[in-house]
Structures are given as C-alpha cells and as structure tokens.
Amino acid sequence: MATRAAARIAAVAAGAAFANALPAVTCLRAVRRWTPRLAGRGDPGHVALTFDDGPDATGTALFLDVLDDLGCRATFFLLGDQLRRRPALARRMVAAGHEVAVHGWLHQNGLLARPGRVPAGIARTVRLIEDVCGVRPVWYRPPHGALSAEGLAGARACGLRPVLWTAWGKDWTGRATPATILATLRPDLAGGATLLLHDSDVTAAPGAWQATLDALPAIVRACRSGGLAVGPLRDHRIHPRLRRLPDTSMLGRNPVG
Numbered sequence: 001m002a003t004r005a006a007a008r009i010a011a012v013a014a015g016a017a018f019a020n021a022l023p024a025v026t027c028l029r030a031v032r033r034w035t036p037r038l039a040g041r042g043d044p045g046h047v048a049l050t051f052d053d054g055p056d057a058t059g060t061a062l063f064l065d066v067l068d069d070l071g072c073r074a075t076f077f078l079l080g081d082q083l084r085r086r087p088a089l090a091r092r093m094v095a096a097g098h099e100v101a102v103h104g105w106l107h108q109n110g111l112l113a114r115p116g117r118v119p120a121g122i123a124r125t126v127r128l129i130e131d132v133c134g135v136r137p138v139w140y141r142p143p144h145g146a147l148s149a150e151g152l153a154g155a156r157a158c159g160l161r162p163v164l165w166t167a168w169g170k171d172w173t174g175r176a177t178p179a180t181i182l183a184t185l186r187p188d189l190a191g192g193a194t195l196l197l198h199d200s201d202v203t204a205a206p207g208a209w210q211a212t213l214d215a216l217p218a219i220v221r222a223c224r225s226g227g228l229a230v231g232p233l234r235d236h237r238i239h240p241r242l243r244r245l246p247d248t249s250m251l252g253r254n255p256v257g
C-alpha cells in the first residue's frame with residue numbers, strides 16, 4: 001500500500017510538473033503557429049519590432065540613435081535588474097515614443113526557477129517600470145519563450161498580455177553577422193510578424209548586439225520596401241480571437257524580398 005501511495009504521489013507530482021511545463025512548449029515554432037495571438041501575429045500591413053534583455057549599458061543608447069534616424073519606434077522588453085541599474089535609458093525610450101514591456105526581473109527560465117520567483121519578478125518589474133518611466137506596461141515576454149503556468153498567472157495578475165514572436169534573427173550568438181541575421185529573419189519577414197531582436201548582451205555573446213545594430217537599417221528598409229509599416233506592439237493590432245486570424249492568412253502574406 002505504501003508503495004502504491006508513493007507511486008500515486010509521484011504521479012500527481014509529475015502531473016503537476018507537466019502542467020507547469022506544458023505552456024513552455026510555446027517557445028517551439030510549430031506550437032506558436034497554432035497560437036498566433038500568443039506569437040504576436042498582428043496587422044498584415046505591419047511588422048512589430050521588439051528588443052529583449054535591456055537596457056544595456058553600451059548597446060541600448062546606440063539602438064535608440066539608429067531608431068531615431070530611421071523614424072521608427074519599437075517595443076523593448078526590459079529586465080528589471082537591468083532597468084534598476086540604468087533607469088535613464090528607459091526614460092529615454094519612453095520619451096522617444098518607444099514602448100517598454102516586461103521580460104522579468106532576471107533572465108530566468110520559468111521552468112527552472114523556484115516557485116514564486118517568476119511572478120514576484122514580474123510584479124517587481126512592473127512596479128519599477130511605473131516608478132521609473134511613469135507608464136504601465138502592457139506586454140510580458142518570458143525569458144527563453146518559456147511561458148510556465150506560474151508565469152502566465154503572474155502576468156495576468158499584473159494585467160499583462162503574454163506575447164512571444166513569429167521571427168527571430170538568432171542574433172545572440174557570437175557568430176551572428178548582419179547578413180546571417182537578415183537571412184534568418186527573411187523567411188518569416190512578412191506582414192503581421194513580430195520580430196525578436198536584442199539590444200543587449202547580458203544573456204548573449206559579448207557585443208553580440210553590434211551585429212543586430214548594423215542589421216537594423218536593412219531590416220526596416222526591407223519591411224518598408226515591401227509596403228509594410230514597422231513599429232511597436234501597441235500598433236500591431238494583435239487580434240483578440242484566434243479563429244478570426246487563421247494561420248493560413250498569416251504565413252507568407254506580404255513576403256518581403
């Protein structure tokens with residue numbers, strides 16, 4: 001009996017772990033295709049430009065300069081621990097018309113964090129953004145795209161909408177160049193896309209953001225030359241209902257290049 005009870009407890013524990021793990025598969029491309037709202041699929045005439053992991057001591061200011069030159073606004077998913085060190089950069093983002101959003105306090109995988117850490121980090125980051133920037137964030141993107149059940153609940157408790165991405169440039173590696181970033185993005189560079197890039201190297205190879213910075217004008221030009229506007233998630237009109245935005249209407253529409 002003791003063995004059977006122990007087995008049952010183990011099964012329940014495994015089930016609980018699985019229930020928490022299940023949403024984490026949203027980081028997988030195939031799954032995100034079935035959850036376009038979560039992936040950030042939006043207006044077919046618009047591409048959402050997003051940057052994660054900042055503010056960065058060196059990179060972020062340069063991105064803000066280039067975005068200004070391009071006349072382009074973006075959404076920055078901030079880490080609370082970075083924001084705490086560099087509040088002036090976040091204030092500059094908001095003053096320039098960019099959108100600031102929540103990436104978490106630390107860059108922790110939601111599946112590996114101790115219970116309670118992720119929701120606490122989300123709430124703490126929301127409060128800091130409000131204190132520093134005077135705005136209330138709307139979006140939450142979990143580090144690594146690993147949206148745990150606890151992270152989802154924590155985001156909702158703060159009134160945040162979780163959003164991932166539909167295209168990335170794999171710009172966090174030391175081997176990334178502007179050419180590889182563009183080539184990686186290009187198959188998914190279409191109307192309604194949400195692009196994941198990084199203005200920070202706090203979780204990437206040192207200086208990895210330089211290739212992203214150098215690629216940025218070409219990325220924006222590629223979208224615009226395809227007739228697509230580029231801007232923050234607030235202008236992306238992510239549709240509230242999955243069934244009204246079927247997958248087939250999103251992939252391959254308005255392909256660029």
Ligand SMILES: [Zn+2]
Binds near residue numbers: 053103107143
């Ligand atoms: Zn990140």
